[in-house]
Amino acid sequence: MSDAAIQPVLDHVVINVMGKLDEAAAQYSRLGFALTERGHHTLGSSNNLAIFGTNYLELLGYLPGRETMRADLWAHPAGLTGLVFKSVDADLVYATLKSRGVPVMEPMSFARPVALPTGAQDARFKVIRVGADMVRNGRTFFCHHDTPELVYRPDWQAHPNGVTDIVEFVIASYEPARTAAVYDEMFGPDLLVPVQGGVSFRAGAATVLVLEPAVVADRYAGAAPVSEDGSDRMVALTFKVASLATPRALFDAVGIAYRPYAGGIVVSHPDAANVALGFTSS
Incomplete structure (x- = not known):
């Protein structure tokens, strides 16, 4: 098989x-x-x-x-x-x-x-x-x-903000290794890679990140990282663009706030149906 x-x-x-x-x-x-x-x-x-x-x-x-x-x-x-x-x-x-x-x-x-x-x-x-x-x-x-x-x-496939692909999918978890174990069972062994505050794995053009809530909040403009009962949440996406100037100019023109983050800019979750959105050119 x-x-x-x-x-x-x-x-x-x-x-x-x-x-x-x-x-x-x-x-x-x-x-x-x-x-x-x-x-x-x-x-x-x-x-x-x-x-x-x-x-x-x-x-x-x-x-x-x-x-x-x-x-x-x-x-x-x-x-x-x-x-x-x-x-x-x-x-x-x-x-x-x-x-x-x-x-x-x-x-x-x-x-x-x-x-x-x-x-x-x-x-x-x-x-x-x-x-x-x-x-x-x-x-x-x-x-x-x-x-x-x-x-x-x-x-x-042509977007005014210049996005060409989703390159990150982010899950917030107080126990990243436990949360990610199912993906190791599905695709492993040796699928998961340790990263600061959690684990990650490649998924084609994207990387799936399972991170501690504090790391998520710091990186993704305070993204609502967990449910009230403390259980895991899928919370953020990052998109690839050829140049950050394209989304910046669009967001400035329509009055959407954004912040810098590692490798790009991020729009906070209240402006995007409760999902923090990162944009990167790297």
Whole structure:
């Protein structure tokens, strides 16, 4: 059995905005992300996407009257709640994780219509979800794109803020090694690398960082790092840009505050649907 299907490569991230899709889409458009048209899943949720070179960002929520559909999603706190890896073979991912003793659900298929100049087509996916008990306040799963050409479209990959990819995904945890253990089980051994205040691992173009809350707050403009009960939270993203002058000029023009941080600038979580957003050119 090849392990090629379960390499840690970031596919997309999910920001849970619940019933505030319009508000979140307006926030992210103002931040310089060119969002796709609102999409509607066959399972009942709705989204807007920001597509980059090798990964993308999903604003996920529900329309009025649909809050009871996919109710398990809305039990998570508002903000970053999904760390999603690429799959090249859904059945192989499922079988491999099962063989490694990782609680995992069978592949599930769904779709959403995509509006194109030539007419609507269905983007089709399979997801393989890691057991809910393994990840606090969020989800980790694999996404298999049956129709990647309906997601990674060049005309959707140019953004006014200059973003080309997501390069960091940040989880705040008082016990980083414990939190990251599931990823070592999924992709290891020897996946995790010690860093100041926690651990990290590479995921394609991105690095996943599991850090102590104080380190997160210091680096990401006081990002709300943990839940009231002290449990883990997914809290911050960093994006690659060719030049920091591009997002700086945009934020200055529209009046969005930002601060310097290691390697770039950061917009605090109240300005971005409860997710701190870093921008780096390094």
